[in-house]
Amino acid sequence: MGKYKYEWRLIMVLTIICVVSGGILGLVNALTEPVIKAQEELAQQKALQEALPSATVFRAEKATLEALKQSGSTGLVEVYRGLRDEQPAGFVFIVDQQGYASLIRMAIGITQAGNLAGVNVISQSETPGLGAKVTNAEFLTQQAFQEATSESQLAVTKDKGEVDAITSATISSRAVVRGVNAALAAGHSLLAAENEIGGAVSD
Amino acid sequence: MTKWEIFKNGVFNENPTFRLILGMCSTLAITTAVVNGIGMGLALTLVLVGSNVIISLLRNVIPKEIRIPAYVVVIATFTTIVDKTMAAATPDLHGVLGIFIPLIVVNCIVLARAEAYASKHNAIESTMDGLGMGAGYTVALLVVCVIRELLGTGTLLQAKDFGFAGFHLFAEDMGVKLLILPPGAFLTLGLLLAGINWYVAKREEKKHD
Numbered sequence: 001m002g003k004y005k006y007e008w009r010l011i012m013v014l015t016i017i018c019v020v021s022g023g024i025l026g027l028v029n030a031l032t033e034p035v036i037k038a039q040e041e042l043a044q045q046k047a048l049q050e051a052l053p054s055a056t057v058f059r060a061e062k063a064t065l066e067a068l069k070q071s072g073s074t075g076l077v078e079v080y081r082g083l084r085d086e087q088p089a090g091f092v093f094i095v096d097q098q099g100y101a102s103l104i105r106m107a108i109g110i111t112q113a114g115n116l117a118g119v120n121v122i123s124q125s126e127t128p129g130l131g132a133k134v135t136n137a138e139f140l141t142q143q144a145f146q147e148a149t150s151e152s153q154l155a156v157t158k159d160k161g162e163v164d165a166i167t168s169a170t171i172s173s174r175a176v177v178r179g180v181n182a183a184l185a186a187g188h189s190l191l192a193a194e195n196e197i198g199g200a201v202s203d
Numbered sequence: 204m205t206k207w208e209i210f211k212n213g214v215f216n217e218n219p220t221f222r223l224i225l226g227m228c229s230t231l232a233i234t235t236a237v238v239n240g241i242g243m244g245l246a247l248t249l250v251l252v253g254s255n256v257i258i259s260l261l262r263n264v265i266p267k268e269i270r271i272p273a274y275v276v277v278i279a280t281f282t283t284i285v286d287k288t289m290a291a292a293t294p295d296l297h298g299v300l301g302i303f304i305p306l307i308v309v310n311c312i313v314l315a316r317a318e319a320y321a322s323k324h325n326a327i328e329s330t331m332d333g334l335g336m337g338a339g340y341t342v343a344l345l346v347v348c349v350i351r352e353l354l355g356t357g358t359l360l361q362a363k364d365f366g367f368a369g370f371h372l373f374a375e376d377m378g379v380k381l382l383i384l385p386p387g388a389f390l391t392l393g394l395l396l397a398g399i400n401w402y403v404a405k406r407e408e409k410k411h412d
Contacts, residue, residue: 006266013265013266013269013273014272014273014276017265017273017277021276024280024284028283028284028288029287032287032288032290032291035291035292036287036290036291039290039291043294123298125301128236128356128383129380129383130383168380
């Protein structure tokens with residue numbers, strides 16, 4: 001060992017630095033992880049609530065999601081059953097769609113009656129001042145969205161539709177409309193399936 | 204140099220963004236809103252001060268053959284701490300700055316100061332250097348942010364994620380959209396650099412006369 005004394009020193013110093021760093025990082029992670037998790041859940045809950053205000057409890061439906069994906073629904077990430085006083089109050093769909101510069105993730109609520117309850121953009125990194133305006137209430141609560149039902153197929157005015165796109169951000173607006181359409185179609189098939197069984201089945 | 208001079212050096216003479224032209228990618232990418240500039244500036248300052256102090260304390264322990272990997276580990280550790288802490292404490296700001304926080308690891312400013320300053324000076328001087336360079340970077344970001352946000356959207360300090368509407372100085376439709384887009388970053392930074400270089404050159408000339 002004497003021959004390579006200096007080399008051993010190099011290895012020791014770097015190893016010690018790495019081990020100490022690793023230890024500190026483990027500690028920081030243990031301290032922050034629960035807080036980050038809690039905050040993510042809180043944000044998720046808030047997004048679901050805004051998409052479907054009439055429900056109070058949301059339950060993830062993994063089997064339904066798989067079934068919808070099998071039947072060719074695109075962009076669906078999660079499906080939630082909205083409940084109010086143990087009674088079904090509708091669905092919330094978490095949908096991803098490619099915008100102009102980023103993936104736009106949104107929560108879209110559909111009431112048990114088949115109406116579009118709300119559209120809420122959870123995350124996006126579109127161009128500030130242009131595509132980022134898809135988060136604006138003026139866009140998301142416009143009449144075309146408020147009047148939509150699970151049977152609607154929406155489109156922006158440029159594509160001869162009824163949704164007023166954001167000025168110079170047609171691509172971002174189209175992405176949101178695509179997401180809404182995917183949710184409406186999924187909601188339509190789910191609600192139709194329930195009504196066939198008799199409507200009383202909540203699960 | 205006194206402590207104050209070390210600090211001032213980072214803000215003016217050796218401003219990392221305007222004079223050393225370091226850390227350009229984050230400067231170009233995040234300067235669309237003043238809030239982003241403040242967040243990014245603070246995050247980088249924290250990492251810079253932390254890594255400068257540790258590297259300065261270890262400067263006689265770390266053999267020169269392995270100094271670069273050692274510096275990178277120290278910097279990466281501080282970056283991860285800042286990243287995790289921000290995600291826990293200010294999730295909204297963390298969401299906006301997203302990818303740029305982890306990228307502080309390879310931000311040339313941090314590694315450059317470790318190599319050029321902290322490895323040759325004591326901990327107190329290195330702290331001042333970190334604070335000064337961090338402040339210089341933050342000030343530079345803010346200058347670019349103010350120009351781009353104000354002229355691009357007509358607002359200042361808009362922070363929707365925090366429920367703060369900011370100051371609306373003129374109608375948003377009157378804004379020069381180009382400034383918000385990536386080319387606007389290059390134009391703004393380029394013109395600022397040209398202006399500063401012109402001023403510095405003129406001052407130098409006067410000194411020689």
